[in-house]
Amino acid sequence: MALSARETPSTRQSIIDAARHVLMRDGFSGLSTRAVAEAAKTQMSQIRYHFGSKDGMILALFADMTERLILRQTSVFEDPEIPLSEKWALSCDFLDQDLDSGYVRVLQELIAVGWSNPAVGDAVRASFGQLRDLHVALAKDFADRIGGLGPFTPEDVAALVGSxxxxxxxxLLLGLESDALPVRRALRRIGDLIAQHEPPNSAKD
Incomplete structure (x- = not known):
């Protein structure tokens, strides 16, 4: 949808960026249009104009962050020149990037909100569906290249990867990573396992 003369991208984006900052700083319970307006150095009326309500602002924030994530993942997953093991390694790198950017915190906050807010719940489920579709397509492509996935279907693989x-x-958000729960190391070792069973030149036709 094209922006009107009054709806400048800079104002809209500054409010979205401020909403992410406030959500990361104060959590959902502390996310108010007043706090966001102060962080964005704008008037509350601008939030109402651009987003209609607090919920509209939250949904716009999540849509903005999800669009960036899907574009990034798609550019990697759909590149036939990158072996699957390297795509897995890059996904592990992205995990840290998403923790640093605040996407993971925002997602986890909105998962909780989505239990009681249907609009937010629908948005979260839709974003998961987009990632699932990418994972299924990637698994199907790899299965074609290596002759199957054993007892797993591409949908099984997508479910396991997402989970x-x-x-x-x-x-990681709860600070539970430790020698007894080596989250990052365990994920990266899955990539090592893929590499061990990956046929030479499996990234190309």
Whole structure:
């Protein structure tokens, strides 16, 4: 949708950026339009104009962050020149990037909100669906290249990959990573296992 003359990208984006900052700083319970307006150095009326409500602002924030993530993942997952083991390694790198950017914190906050807020819940499920579709397509492509996935279907693989990374994000946000729960190391060792069974030149046709 094209922006009107009054709806400048800089104002809209500054509010979205401020909402992410406040959400990371204060959590969802502390996220108010007043706090966001102060952080964005704008008037509350601008939030109402651009987003209609607090929920609209939250949904816009999540949509903005999800769009960036999907574009990044797609550029890697759909590149036939990158072996699957390297795609897995890059996904592990992205996990740390998403922790640093605040995406993981925002996602986890909105998962909780989504239990009681249907609009937020729908947005979270839609983002998971986009990632699932990417994982299924990647698994199907790899299965074609190596002649199958053993007892697993591409949908099984997508379910396991999604669960592994969402679980890892939860552990890391809670500060539970330790020698007894080596989250990052365990994820990267899956990539090592893929590399051991990856046929030479499997990234190319």
């Amino acid at each position: 592994a990374f969402i679980g890892a994000e939860t552990y």
